[in-house]
Amino acid sequence: MLKLSFAGYEALRAHGEETYPHECCGVLLGKAAPDGNHVRQTVRAGNTRTDSAHNRYNIAPEELVRIQRQARGLGFDIVGFYHSHPDHPAQWSATDFAEAHWVGCSYVITAVAAGKAATTNSFLLTGTGEDDKQFIDEPIEIELMQAAVEMQEERGQA
């Protein structure tokens, strides 16, 4: 199970709407727990596939190095990634699978239909390496307590 805050969930979906008709991408920071990956922060990343950004994404490794450094500073790990599928289902593609190398991490995909975020799904990459890796469907749990706190804070600021 992937756990993330309502704000984090909304943030990654909003990112997909902003970059439509291109794919967005980003990194999920948090901690791995026995019941799944717990996301504490979502970090936007640039899509370097400007040659085919409507159906491909790539995060520059130098940006990943910076994000991994940021995660260490916060006491977090990289626990997953997200990207969008403009006008395509929120299902992993053959390309997504071939390019997935972070075993144990969650890969979140949001379908963005005509500019609006639709379904968001998460897939956990399991296995021990390239030979036996596989994606399995992973439920997403929005942390309602966290959402309630965020709503309370918003009310307080209003």
Place this chain on the structure above:
Amino acid sequence: MNIHIPTPLRAFTGGEQTVSVPGATVGEALEQLTGAYPELRQHLFTGDGKLRSFVNLYLNDDDIRYLPQKEATPVEDSDELSVIPSIAGGCRCCCR
């Protein structure tokens, strides 16, 4: 020097996220790393010893593939080496 291990490879370093190893060059440090954690080798290198195409090694902020001396680049104790598997994909070739 310190070598930072990404989450998917920590299963092969006993859960360690950072491993300190001696070595005068990047290559020597990697030898020390894979000597201490032999299971790591197959995840970093192909059978003929080449760095796997999807594995990036950054010495501080520099990709070692683009350093003039590559793995023979000298290192100091204060240098940091990051192992970063690539992140890419997209909806082309879609779907299951």
